[in-house]
Amino acid sequence: MLLGLVPSRNATAQDMQRVRQTVAYLASPKLHGRGYVQRGDRKAANYIRRRFEALKLEPLAPDYFQSFQLPVNTFPGKLQLTVGKHPLRAGVDFIAEPSSGPGRLRGPIVSLDTLIFTNEQAGYRFLTDSLRGRILVLRQRDAERIRTLPAAFERHLASAAARIVLVPDKLTASVTGQQAAQIRLQVLASRWPQQITPRTTVSLDVAAQLEASYTTQNVVAMVRGSVQPDSFLVVTAHYDHLGRMGKRAYFPGANDNASGTAMLLELAAYYAEHRPRYSVAFLAFGAEEAGLVGSRYFVQQPLKPLSSIRFLLNFDLEGTGQAGATVVNGRLHESEYQSLVRLNQQGKYLPDIAPRGRAANSDHYPFSEAGVPSFFVYLRGTPTHYHDVYDRAATLPLTGFQGIFRLATEFLNQLQEQR
Template identity: 40%
Template sequence: MKKLILSILLVSCSLGVFAQDIDYARKVVKTLASPAFKGRGYAEKGDQIASAFIAGEFKKSGLLPLNGNSYFQDFDLSVNTFPGEVEVELNGKKLRAGADYLVEASSPPVQGRFQVITVDRALLNSVEKVLDLVEKAKDAFILLNDQANPSEEGPEEKKMISQAIEALKYDENLKFKGLIVCTSDKLTWTTLSFQTIRPVIVVNKKGLDPKSIQNITLNIDSRFIPKYTTRNVVGMLKGTSGSDSTLVISAHFDHLGLMGNKVYFPGANDNASGTAMLLSFVKEYARQPPKYNTVFLAFSGEEIGLLGSKAFVEHPLTDLKKIKFLVNFDLAGTGEEGIKVVNGSIFKAQFDRLTKLNQLDHLLPKVEIRGAACISDHCRFYEKGVPSFFIYTQGGIKAYHDIYDRPETLPLTEFSHYFQLMQRFFAGF
C-alpha cells in the first residue's frame, strides 16, 4: 500500500512539472509571436527585440555567455524591408494585406495608379509572345491569370511557362511597370536579401474575376538595407561529467517581420515553437544540470538563407570538433502525426535509439525518418562534419509563412511528449 501511495505521489509531482513546462512554452510562443516583436524580422528591429528576450531567459537560468561577457554574436546581412505603408486597390477597391494579397518580398517602392493588361498562362508559352506582351505593357501592369490547371499543360509547355513567369518577376531586361499574379494557391510569404526592378503583387481573393481588372492603385514603401547587423544568441551550461564534449540544442528565432506598418507575420509555429523548445531545455537543465556541456544556439537569419548558422560555423564560439551531437528544433508546435527526423538515415544508430525510446513509453504517434536536406540551420553544421538532426512536427494546423501562424491557434498538441522524448534522447549520450 505504501509503495502504491508513493507511486501515485511521484506521478502527481511529475504531472505538476509537466504542466508547468507546457505553460512556460505557451508563454514563450505567445510572447515571441506578439505584435510587440514585429514578426521578428528586420523592420523596426523585431530581431533585436526577440534576441534581447532570449538573452534575458538565458541570463535568468544562469547560462554562461560564450562571446566574452555577451550572449550575442553579431553578423551582417542584406534585406529588403517594408516598414511603411503597403496598400493595394484593384478597380478602386482596397484589398486586405496578407489576407487577399502579398507583395513579393523583392519588390521596390511604388506609388500611383496604373493600367492593367490581363493575360492567361497559355499566352506565355513562347518567347515571342512574352516579348510582345512586355512591349504592350511598358507603362502598365501585366496581370497573369495563373488559376488555370497546369495539369492540362505538357511538360515542355509547363517548363516554358514557369520560366516566363520567373522572367516577368525578376528579369531586369524586360521593361514594364509591374506584375500581378492571380492565383488559387495559398498565400505564402518569405523574406529576401535583394530588391528587384519591378513590384510583384500576388492576389488570392475569393470571387475576384481577373479579367475584370482594369487598373491597380499602389502605395508601397519598401527599403533595401545592404548591410543590416543582426545577432545570434549563444549560451552554455556546464555538464556534470567534467568532459569537454558538447551537446548542442538549436533553433532559429527570426521570422518574416512586417509587410507594411499594419501587417506582421507572427510565426508562432515557425519558429517561436522551436525557440520555446530550446528555452524549455534551458530551464530544465538549469534546474537539473546535464551530463555534458550543453550549448544553446538561437539563430537569426534562418529565413533569409540560414545566415545565422553560417555565421556561427565560420566564426564558432565553441569547438565544432567537440560536438557529440546537435539537434535543431524548427516547427515544434503540432505533432498529431508525429515528428520527422532529417538526417535520420545518415545517423541511423541515433535515429534507431530515438525510435526505441519513443516506443518504450508511446510518447509520439510516429517518428519518421528522412535523409539529408539543407532546409534548416542544422545543415551548416552537418556540412562541417558535425553529427546533427533537424526535427519537425507533423499534422495539425496548415498555417505557414502567412498571417495565420498565430499563438492562439497553435495547439502544441504533443509538445510535452516531444520534450520528454528528446530529454531521454539527450540523456543517452
C-alpha cells in the same frame, strides 16, 4: 478546441503554461514578427537573453550575442493595392513578394496572354509590346511556366513596372536580401475582382526599403558539463521570423519558430537544473528565414570547435504533432535514429516518428554539411499555416510538445552515458 493537456511524469501542466506564455509573447504584435521592421529581431533576442540570464547560463559570446550583418529587403511603410473601387487588405488578400521594389503606380492592367506558351506569333507579340510603366497580371502557374520559355520572356516580364501574381491557395511570404526594380505582389486569386475590364484602374503604393547591412544576432549560451566539459551536445532553434509588411500586417510565426524557441528555452531550464555530464550549448539563431544566415555564420565563426560537438538537435515547427514527428538526417545517423525510435516506443511520447534524408530546410544544415552529426526534428499535424499571417499562438495546439521535450532529454542524456 480541447488541448488534451494530460499531466504526466516529469513535464507538468505548469511547464506547459510557461511554454504557452513564451510562444504567445514571441508571436505577439509587440515583437513585430521578429523581423527587420521596428527592430523586432532585437526585441526577441533581448527576451531570450533575459531568459538565459535568469537561468544563470554561461554566455558563449559577450552579453550572449553573436552579432552579424546581412542585407534584407523590408516593407516598413505603405503597402496598398486597390483594384477599381476595391481596396485589398495587406497580409490577408495580398502581400509583397520578398524582392519587391518600392513605387507608386496607377493605371490599367495588362493580363498575360497565355497563348505565348503555344503560339509563336503570340510570343512574338508579347516580346515586342513594351511593358514599361505597365502593371502585368498573371497566374502563378504561368509565372512558373514562363521559365520554360527562352530567357528573353522572363527578362521582358521583368521590364513591367509592376508584376501581380495570382496564387490559387494561400499567400506565402519570405525574406530576401535583394530588391528588384519592379513592384512585385502576390494576390490571392479568390480576392481578385472578377469583373475587370481593360478600363479598370489599379493603384499600387509600396514602400520597400533595402537595408544593405542590417545588424542582427545569434543568442548563445551553455551549461558547463560536470564530467566532460569539452564535449558538447547542442540544442538549436531560430527565433527570427518574417517581420512586418506594411503598416498593419505582421507575421506572428507561432509555429515557425516561437515553438522551437520555447523548446530550446525549456531544455535550457531543464539542464540548468539537471547538470549534464557533457556541456550543453543553446544556440538561438537569427536570420534563418533569410536563408540560414545565422547558423551559417556560426559555422564559419564557431565559438567552440565544431569537432567537439557530439550531437546537435535542431527544433523548428514544434507547435502541432497530432501525426508525429519527422527526423531530418534520420537516414544518415542510423544508430542515433534507432535509439530515438526505441525511446519513443518505451515512453509512447509521439504516435509516429519518420526518418528523412538530408534537407537544407533549417539550421541543422550548415552544421551537417560541416560534418557535425545533427538531427532536425519537426512535428507534423494541423493547423498547417506556413509563412502567413495566420500562424498565431492562439490556434497552436502544442499537442506533441511535451512528447518531444521528454524524448529530447532522454536522447541527450543517453548520448552522455555512452563511451
